[in-house]
Amino acid sequence: MASDIPTPEEITRVSEFLESQAVAARSPGGASAAGGGARQKQRAGITTIGRFFEAINNRDYATMRSLLGNRVKCYTYFGRDPVSPDAILRAMGGMLQTFPDWKEVADEIIPDPDGETFTVRQTGRGTQLAEYLGRQPDNRQIAANLVTVLKVRDGKIVEYRSTFPFRRPWDEEISAATDVEAVRAEQGGMAVPPEEWTRTLQELASGSVSPEDLESRKAQLATETPRCEALLASNMRRCLNRAVDGSQYCEIHQDPGASGSFGA
Numbered sequence: 271m272a273s274d275i276p277t278p279e280e281i282t283r284v285s286e287f288l289e290s291q292a293v294a295a296r297s298p299g300g301a302s303a304a305g306g307g308a309r310q311k312q313r314a315g316i317t318t319i320g321r322f323f324e325a326i327n328n329r330d331y332a333t334m335r336s337l338l339g340n341r342v343k344c345y346t347y348f349g350r351d352p353v354s355p356d357a358i359l360r361a362m363g364g365m366l367q368t369f370p371d372w373k374e375v376a377d378e379i380i381p382d383p384d385g386e387t388f389t390v391r392q393t394g395r396g397t398q399l400a401e402y403l404g405r406q407p408d409n410r411q412i413a414a415n416l417v418t419v420l421k422v423r424d425g426k427i428v429e430y431r432s433t434f435p436f437r438r439p440w441d442e443e444i445s446a447a448t449d450v451e452a453v454r455a456e457q458g459g460m461a462v463p464p465e466e467w468t469r470t471l472q473e474l475a476s477g478s479v480s481p482e483d484l485e486s487r488k489a490q491l492a493t494e495t496p497r498c499e500a501l502l503a504s505n506m507r508r509c510l511n512r513a514v515d516g517s518q519y520c521e522i523h524q525d526p527g528a529s530g531s532f533g534a
Contacts, residue, residue: 511523
């Protein structure tokens with residue numbers, strides 16, 4: 271059966287053509303030697319993205335992991351703090367478990383002149399066989415169109431930002447933030463250990479700390495210990511509980527799918 275996934279070579283040819291048109295429009299005098307170096311980075315990045323899509327469709331987690339940086343900023347699902355490849359793959363596993371026949375197609379990849387930023391127009395299709403965001407499975411295939419912006423450095427994906435296809439704008443309670451997606455992703459739980467936060471509030475009530483001190487204390491407590499890197503199944507937002515020492519996850523989310531976490 272012919273694959274509906276564009277090969278890296280096909281993507282490269284299309285993207286090179288698009289980029290050459292953009293260069294011609296911006297620089298009537300032609301591309302410089304530096305531009306040639308950027309195009310090499312663009313070709314390498316497009317190949318990395320093509321390989322990652324292929325690995326998703328083949329359920330090849332080892333290859334997916336090899337194409338992710340040591341820490342990845344995934345604004346849409348985890349917010350502004352970078353997470354480990356394991357957290358990305360756990361979430362990916364949950365998605366592929368919920369939609370076992372899910373396939374991703376890169377319809378178009380447009381490289382930025384900087385050589386490391388890529389805009390991807392993609393389509394995902396799959397049949398929901400488990401509860402997702404409170405919706406029960408109905409054995410019907412869905413199709414989701416996404417526009418994704420990736421950053422690729424040294425053959426590794428280090429940043430991911432995408433439209434969130436499973437929430438309507440009318441249902442979004444966050445609208446004032448500059449980065450709505452990242453702020454939405456960070457609303458998953460407490461950023462401060464409950465016992466420490468309770469003590470801080472008691473000090474505020476007694477007048478021993480000011481409201482300004484309260485905000486400073488909150489920010490300090492939230493950053494002293496890494497946050498849990500699990501997504502919550504109820505809303506696909508990052509858990510903000512404290513990670514257990516030596517672990518990426520909090521006490522209740524050590525196992526994939528445990529205690530309301532999303533993943534496999």
